[in-house]
Amino acid sequence: MSRIVTLIVCTLLLVACKSPEARRPVSSKSGSFIDASVARNIKLNEKEQSYIKKLMKENPDENYIASENGFWYYYNIKQADSLISPDFGDIINFNYDIKTLNGQVIYSKDDIKTQNYVMDKQELFSGLREGLKLMKAGETVTFMFPSQKAFGYYGDENRIGTNVPLLCEVSVNSIIDNKQEQ
Template sequence: MRKLILIFSVILMGCVEHAPSHPPVGGMFSEKELAISKNRTKNLNIIEREQIEDWIKNQEEEFFPMTMNYWVNNKELSSQKRKSNGEAVSYQYDIYDFDKVKLYETPKKNINAVFGRFEELKPVEDALRYMEHNQEVTLLVPSSLGFGTYGDNGKIPSDMPLMIKLRLL
């Protein structure tokens, strides 16, 4: 009977929800910690913008700033018809670093994603709203609009700007 109680106790302890390793969004940060975080993000964004702009200057291909703080290789993209919430699109993209090394072999693909219910990187969603069928663009995305401070727990480390080759299917 004691063995049964011990086994049951061990099983119950395994079901206990553990506290997250970092505070949740909107969690327990003091005003000072929030100010430090905001300043860090602001300074990192300034540095990354300068680095991306310098990188662009050394490329044969032209890139143009979008209002959301990323760049695209299509000057006319933001003047194309914008898709509304509720419209569905299918797309795929590959992620590269700024040495043009592909980070994942298999492209990220999404079929019939609905605007307004996207669970995607904001620059990808923004560009897709303006793209036409079978159009391809390359996005240059600062880390704050990519995977940010935590990375993707895979091949994208923290604070890494990305190059995204996006195609509307």
């Protein structure tokens, strides 16, 4: 009898020490929705970029610059003597407007009013945030943002719709160095 009990105990110990096995999902989904979404976004981006390039060719008087961040811009007013560019935490006082690429005003400078923005510590749409980093006090720059650098798929849930590329004229009034404030 003791042999049977010993055998049962040994068997239970062997079974109890077995590592748990991963459970398989009840259902699995393919990445087809994501793949289709990526394909749509690539086509949309190519379409917007070709339209922006067409607009730039139609306006050869401006010296367009392609940014590393996926948008284009030109200087309306450039300050060669200003050395101050904004860094993390600097306070930027600026004005801007938002238009369609055709020049139709969506938000005027009066609608938006003068803004104070703490660099990289507050929310702005990605194109404008990256564009401000390129500017110096006293400069005015016109930016052409593809929709993914503007308000993207959601728009602003007010006047800017889904996937709308934008034209913004931005004027930096002043930059307050964060190190001076401390």
